[in-house]
Amino acid sequence: MxxxxxxxxxxxxxxxxxxxxxxxxxxxxxxxxxxxxxxxxESIPLENVGFDSCTLEAVNSRHATLFGCLCSEGKWKTALWLRRKLIQKGAVLDVFAHNLLLNGLCKIRDMERPDCLIREMLEMGPPPNLVTYNTFIKAHCLKNNVDKALYLFSTMATDGIRPNRVTCNTLVHALCKKGLVDDAKKLLCETLSDDKEKTNSDLITSTILMDCYFRSGDTVQALGFWDQMLHKNIQIDLVAYNVLIHGLCLGQHINVAYGNFAEILKRGFIPDCFTFNTLISALCKEGKVEEACHIHDVMLKMGVAPDKISYKMIIQGLCFRGDLVKAIEFLNCLLEKSLMPEPLIWNLIIDGYGRCGDLGNALSVNNHMLSLGVAPNVFTFNALILAQIKGGNNVRAYSLKKEMLLNGLFPDLVTYNMLISAACISGHIAFALDLYDEMLRKGIEPDIITYTELIRGYCMRGNVKEAEKLSTKMRRSGSQIDHVPCKILIKKYCHLGEHDMAFHLYQNWLMREK
Incomplete structure (x- = not known):
């Protein structure tokens, strides 16, 4: 109408x-x-609409879940964009959603964006809570920025937030990594006078400090923390035992470590791979490879699967001892478990055969490595070059240097030293000098081995004057000189009957030593 x-x-x-x-x-x-x-x-904020707490909680839960999914997939840019759009639409994001976003941003190790997010939370809300600070402090500690972490720790009290054991343990661990054990203990004493979860927290804190003292070589202080835990009847876990055994092995107290390994079994714990690897490492360093192999057998009987580190240490120990047959057996065990050995393990076995002059087995292992798709590196070629030289195939050794270049690899100092030595021993001093000039053109600085092999080559050809000139050049270059070049020259002068020159050279060497 x-x-x-x-x-x-x-x-x-x-x-x-x-x-x-x-x-x-x-x-x-x-x-x-x-x-x-x-x-x-859409322009009215949600808190003014009159939603009840259950509705707001459901909305925030959905936001938090979405932020968590985006950050876990590495889509932090999308998460930031979504947060900005939600705020523009009037949505109120709680501190839980912000903490999930902050945790995702901290994982990318770019602290500028998390810092901006914290500032926005302080200015516009929601205010940061304890989890926010713990996340940010941990991120700075992982980046080795302990000063910034300590600054954040000091600002917590200003914002009315009391640090807990997680905060303190994070900072204690960071300070211990930098060797500031006394500062870590002082922080611990000043900050934490009472804690509701004191038993578990004391275990974690004491384990961190004990590990730090072991690594710094202070075994007495470390064992003092262990005795405190036993005296307080703290429920000690496997991690603490692993730290104790690792520290004892670092201090070469292998027998005491064995005793605590037995204690683990008495308490009903099942040692994990880290426990066994610690013992294997200590035994291999002491040359007790057979005992290390026995530990490997114990692992299998207890149902603990050895990992790549276990096999790597055992194979390395066997190769150093020259037991290449057993090293191959462990290599085959590794392959049977579908664990692809890293190039270092292949190189150790190839190098072991090369040093024994067993060219056939060295090439066989190399071919097996290539068939499995493992690309050779400079060390692989150096091991094969050594095997060829030991077998008297200098021409093939030199061709391997060219093959390195075809594979996109460049010969290093070790490569040139081996080829120069082989050329000098075979009497091809001119070829050795060509190799010497080539390495200088490529910017590779010769070391004492290079000069020693060239001096040996000159002396073998009877050219003592050139050998002495090279010795003088070596001294003027500032290279670290040992007694070997001087001994070669003295021996040659004595062989030529020039005893005065030999005695003069010997006196010069004694004067240099003083």
Whole structure:
């Protein structure tokens, strides 16, 4: 009726106007009104709408879940964009959602964005809580930025947040890694006077400090923390035992470590791979490879699967001892378990055969490595070059140097030293000098082995004057010189009957030593 009146009052308007045009106008007005209403509702913050706590909790839970999924997939840029859009739409994100986003940002180790997020939380809300600070402090500690972590720790009290054992243990661990054990103990004493979870917390803190003292070589202080844990009847876990055994092995107290290994079994714990690897490492360093192999057998009997580190240490120990047959057996065990050995393990076995002059087995292991898709590196070629030289195939050894270049690898100092030595021994001093000039052109600095082999080559050819010139050049270059070049020259002068020159050279060497 109003529309009818409105149209009828217009000039030159017929009461019998087109009703379809009238309703089109009404439809347009209604759409505009609904659009304005939608925009108004979206601009009103959720806390002013009157939602109850259950609704807000559900909304925040959905936001937090979404942020957690995005950050876990590494889509932190999308998460930041979503947060910005939600805030623009008036959504209220709680501190839990912010903490999930902060944790994801800290994982990318770019502290600028987490820092901006913290500042926005302090300015606009929600205020950071204990989890926020713990996350940020841990991120700075992982980046070795302990000063910034300590600054954040000091600002917690200003914001009315009391640090807990997680905060303190994170800082204690970071300070211990930097060798500041006394500062870590002082922080621990000043910060934590009472704690509801004191038993578990004392275990973690004492384990961290005990590990730090072991690594710094202070075994007495470390064992003092262990005695405190036993005196307080703290429920000690496998991690603490692993730290104790590792520390004792570092101090070469292998027998005491064995005793504590037995204690683990008495307490009903099952030693893990780290426990066994610690013992294997200590035994291999002491040359007790057979005992290390026995530990490997014990692992299998107890149902603990050896990992790549276990096999790597045992194979390395066997190769150093020259027991290549057993090293191959462990290599085959590794392959049977579908654990692909890293190039270092292959190189150790190839190098072991090369040093024994067993060219056939060295090439066989190399071919096996290539068949499994493991690319050779410089060390692999150096091991094969050594095997060829030991087998008297100098020409093939030199061709391997060219093959390195075809594989995109560049000969290093070890490569040139082996080839120069082989050339000098075979009497090809000119070829050795060509190799020497080549390495200088490529920017590889010769060392004492290079000069020693060239001096030996000159002396073998009877060219003592050139050998002495090279010895003088070596001294002037500032290279570390040992007695070997001097001994070669003295021996050659004595062989030529020039005893005065030999005695003069010997006196010069004694004067240099003083």
């Amino acid at each position: 109003r529309t009818h009146d409105w149209f009828s009052r217009k000039k030159d308007c017929d009461d019998k106007g087109d009703p379809e045009a009238v309703f089109n106008v009404l439809d347009s007005m209604l759409k505009d009104s609904l659009e304005r209403l939608k925009n108004m509702r």
